[in-house]
Amino acid sequence: QGRIFDFWRWLPTATSFAMLLLVVLNTSLVIGDQGVSLSFGDSSASSGLESRLDAFQNNQQAKLAEFVARIENRQDSNNMQLMQVVFDQTQQTTAENLERIYTFFEEQRLQDLEDMRVGYQELANNDYETIRSLEQLAQYVSFSGEVR
CATH class of the missing domain: 1.20.5 (Single alpha-helices involved in coiled-coils or other helix-helix interfaces)
Structure with missing residues (x-):
């Protein structure tokens, strides 16, 4: 039970950290006719x-x-x-x-x-x-x- 509780407690923090990295790295995700493009900067x-x-x-x-x-x-x-x-x-x-x-x-x-x-x-x-x-x-x- 402690492990499940720890996972749910750290999930929002990990998600926030991932979003922060995406913002700091200026990540852009483009989906178009030519396919999916993920670019940084x-x-x-x-x-x-x-x-x-x-x-x-x-x-x-x-x-x-x-x-x-x-x-x-x-x-x-x-x-x-x-x-x-x-x-x-x-x-x-x-x-x-x-x-x-x-x-x-x-x-x-x-x-x-x-x-x-x-x-x-x-x-x-x-x-x-x-x-x-x-x-x-x-x-x-x-x-x-x-x-x-």
Whole structure:
């Protein structure tokens, strides 16, 4: 029985002390659309905190935008370098291919000239043989004509 009596005797004192702490600490309890908010101190500190939080968020957004811009610039630079390398490689490959085509045509031209020279040589040899055959025929005819 003494304990129950002691509890009821100290309950108002404890409640008063808790309320005194809430008043001294300038506690504010706000229930709204965003939920329940319990804050200690004056509202100017809260607004200062909100302004610092807004400034921090704005600063973070600015840094993020700057970071994204730097990444985009770096990506653009990398893309330009890649395009330049591809262009140079393509140009080099095209030059090599044109050199191969030129070499092929030059070899083909030289081969055609050699074939034509061989053909003319054979033609000249055949003409020479034809002339010899005609000379032999003429000698035979003239030799045959003298015997008669």
